[in-house]
Amino acid sequence: MMPMDQKVNFYSFTLEDLQEYLKKYGKEKFRAQQIYKWVYESRVTNIEEMSNLSKDLRAELKNLISFEMPPVLKHLVSVDGTQKFLFDVKDGNTVEAVVIPSDDRLTLCISSEIGCNMACKFCFTGKQKLKRRLTADEIVGQFMQVHDSLQKEGLGRRISNIVFMGMGEPLDNSDEVFKSIDVIHSPWGINLSLKKITVSTSGIIPEMYKVANAKVRLAVSLNAYNDEVRSQVMPINKKYPLKDLLEECKRYYRATGEKITMEYVLLKGITDQIEHARQVVKLLKDVPCKINIIPFNEHPGSDYERPSDETVQAFHTEAMRLGAQVLLRRTMGRDIFAACGQLATKIDHPERMDISNSKIGGTHVRSFSHRQPSI
Numbered sequence: 001m002m003p004m005d006q007k008v009n010f011y012s013f014t015l016e017d018l019q020e021y022l023k024k025y026g027k028e029k030f031r032a033q034q035i036y037k038w039v040y041e042s043r044v045t046n047i048e049e050m051s052n053l054s055k056d057l058r059a060e061l062k063n064l065i066s067f068e069m070p071p072v073l074k075h076l077v078s079v080d081g082t083q084k085f086l087f088d089v090k091d092g093n094t095v096e097a098v099v100i101p102s103d104d105r106l107t108l109c110i111s112s113e114i115g116c117n118m119a120c121k122f123c124f125t126g127k128q129k130l131k132r133r134l135t136a137d138e139i140v141g142q143f144m145q146v147h148d149s150l151q152k153e154g155l156g157r158r159i160s161n162i163v164f165m166g167m168g169e170p171l172d173n174s175d176e177v178f179k180s181i182d183v184i185h186s187p188w189g190i191n192l193s194l195k196k197i198t199v200s201t202s203g204i205i206p207e208m209y210k211v212a213n214a215k216v217r218l219a220v221s222l223n224a225y226n227d228e229v230r231s232q233v234m235p236i237n238k239k240y241p242l243k244d245l246l247e248e249c250k251r252y253y254r255a256t257g258e259k260i261t262m263e264y265v266l267l268k269g270i271t272d273q274i275e276h277a278r279q280v281v282k283l284l285k286d287v288p289c290k291i292n293i294i295p296f297n298e299h300p301g302s303d304y305e306r307p308s309d310e311t312v313q314a315f316h317t318e319a320m321r322l323g324a325q326v327l328l329r330r331t332m333g334r335d336i337f338a339a340c341g342q343l344a345t346k347i348d349h350p351e352r353m354d355i356s357n358s359k360i361g362g363t364h365v366r367s368f369s370h371r372q373p374s375i
């Protein structure tokens with residue numbers, strides 16, 4: 001019998017990993033598929049209940065596999081239906097995930113790191129240095145906890161899309177992120193289409209080919225119309241400037257045929273002027289993409305201000321007039337600090353803010369974490 005501390009967390013296994021792991025203990029390959037189906041399809045994690053496994057195998061498995069998910073410390077629901085989950089990821093650390101409902105989809109925005117070293121100036125997470133990269137089981141665990149919570153609500157809605165736009169830079173933790181995508185996509189697992197999965201990056205160019213290889217959607221946090229402004233709001237731009245970043249985006253398009261989503265945060269007086277709209281459209285003229293406009297969302301101690309609805313509208317209108325594909329959706333989850341740029345590693349902001357006097361409902365902006373989803 002194996003000592004307990006050698007158990008491996010089931011949620012860290014791709015199907016192939018589980019097959020390999022069981023093989024080490026002399027078990028048949030198909031057992032991995034059986035267990036995958038019990039866990040992901042039937043949500044059975046009590047090995048005793050896995051009735052198509054022999055009694056002896058069940059007894060052995062209990063010493064080989066555990067089924068831990070990050071516990072939910074808090075679950076907040078916004079006035080607009082957005083839900084925010086705060087997870088305990090050990091050693092006093094927390095991460096957040098956000099569920100955004102819309103008519104035709106239910107999008108989960110998921111975190112990949114505790115804190116973030118990219119230090120984007122408009123982002124609350126960026127103010128909190130990287131403490132640790134999440135493991136694949138912690139990423140998959142966020143998904144399953146939210147999935148289970150939605151099932152308990154009994155409304156019959158399932159997560160239809162995932163965006164890696166929560167806390168952390170996904171491509172700074174690419175091994176674990178792509179492993180979790182393998183699990184989430186597996187037909188024997190969660191079985192989510194690759195087209196429904198989006199990885200967002202601040203522009204870690206050497207890792208971007210992995211997004212194309214994984215055949216998932218790419219979103220790029222652009223947020224500026226030239227290198228000078230981008231380096232000011234996103235220090236990563238000093239290392240990976242716009243010219244190289246946009247070349248890499250074109251490579252992604254050539255490899256996948258999928259348009260890139262460019263996320264563009266409107267910072268009052270810095271990136272929100274009509275002239276800026278013209279420059280962004282010019283900058284992106286050769287890049288097959290759509291632009292998601294995100295009016296800045298306040299967070300405690302933020303250096304920037306949110307533009308007026310009129311300014312946002314004028315930016316949108318000008319970019320469209322120039323022929324760009326521009327999305328402007330309704331901001332969601334702002335009252336529970338679940339909107340773009342508001343996620344934190346600790347409960348160090350108030351749980352709710354009063355938005356009764358703010359005009360967040362007037363536009364078509366749907367934003368939730370540090371970057372805007374492509375969907």
Ligand code: SF4
Pocket residue numbers: 116117118119120123124125126127166167168169201202221370371
């Ligand atoms: S926007 Fe993303 S990459 Fe930039 S600091 Fe925030 S979490 Fe990190």
